[in-house]
Amino acid sequence: MALLTKPELRSASLRRRDALSVDERQEKSLAIATHGAEALSRFAAGKCVAAYHPIRSEVDVALLAHMLEDAGARLALPAVIDRETIVFRAHTAAGKLVPGGFGTMAPGEEAEIVDPDILLMPLSVFDRQGNRIGYGAGHYDRAIERLVAKGRKPLLIAVAFDLQEAPAVPAEAHDMPLDGVITETGLAWFGDRPEGL
Numbered sequence: 001m002a003l004l005t006k007p008e009l010r011s012a013s014l015r016r017r018d019a020l021s022v023d024e025r026q027e028k029s030l031a032i033a034t035h036g037a038e039a040l041s042r043f044a045a046g047k048c049v050a051a052y053h054p055i056r057s058e059v060d061v062a063l064l065a066h067m068l069e070d071a072g073a074r075l076a077l078p079a080v081i082d083r084e085t086i087v088f089r090a091h092t093a094a095g096k097l098v099p100g101g102f103g104t105m106a107p108g109e110e111a112e113i114v115d116p117d118i119l120l121m122p123l124s125v126f127d128r129q130g131n132r133i134g135y136g137a138g139h140y141d142r143a144i145e146r147l148v149a150k151g152r153k154p155l156l157i158a159v160a161f162d163l164q165e166a167p168a169v170p171a172e173a174h175d176m177p178l179d180g181v182i183t184e185t186g187l188a189w190f191g192d193r194p195e196g197l
């Protein structure tokens, strides 16, 4: 069978994700938080974790983010600053969220721009080799490339429902491979388990 293109894989996966009921999404998001916190709490203590403010039918990652915060992590959220660029801004309990682009919410311009150690990443589709497809803007790929160019090596962890998995996602040169994925059935590492985990 011919490999599906990125847009075909994206729309098929988003259709499946959109079909989950609100209750199913909440229940699975809770399982994702439990698995994620169990696997990452110790590692995340003292580190900066970028979550995201869910849009569309994405996993609600807020519970996991707050469990990691309780374990000692600092939180950040992405903000779109132009069509091609996102930055990560510190998200504190007192900090207000403002519209962050593409229907997302993000900390305002007064919030410090930070370089996260761990990215909890939304996506449309992933495969077991660690390839991912987002919404097609290249925002995360470019942000990761910038972090790597500064000598940072953030841990890249996708947060997704099992039904977003595809057998094979075509990878392009700019795509940054994931270290792992957390779904409602647990956390899976794609290669060797990262050091310290």
Ligand SMILES: Nc1nc2c(c(=O)[nH]1)N(C=O)[C@@H](CNc1ccc(C(=O)N[C@@H](CCC(=O)O)C(=O)O)cc1)CN2
Pocket (backbone or CB within 6 Å): 052, 053, 054, 055, 058, 078, 079, 080, 086, 101, 102, 104, 122, 123, 134, 135, 136, 137, 138, 139, 140
């Ligand atoms: N919750 C969340 N926050 C996020 C992302 C994300 O994927 N999810 N991003 C990930 O990069 C960045 C924002 N980039 C985004 C880029 C495109 C679309 C989107 O929905 N695109 C539409 C097409 C464009 C449009 O609506 O005009 C689509 O796919 O239908 C959403 C977010 C940073 N924050």
Ligand SMILES: Nc1ncnc2c1ncn2[C@@H]1O[C@H](COP(=O)(O)OP(=O)(O)OP(=O)(O)O)[C@@H](O)[C@H]1O
Pocket (backbone or CB within 6 Å): 006, 132, 133, 134, 135, 136, 137, 138, 139, 140, 141, 142, 145, 172, 174, 175
């Ligand atoms: N590091 C990069 N430098 C320059 N252009 C890039 C980079 N990463 C992605 N792009 C461009 O962005 C566009 C979208 O890329 P791609 O289809 O991989 O996005 P995506 O993985 O769906 O999005 P995202 O990374 O926001 O989740 C493509 O035109 C691609 O060439």
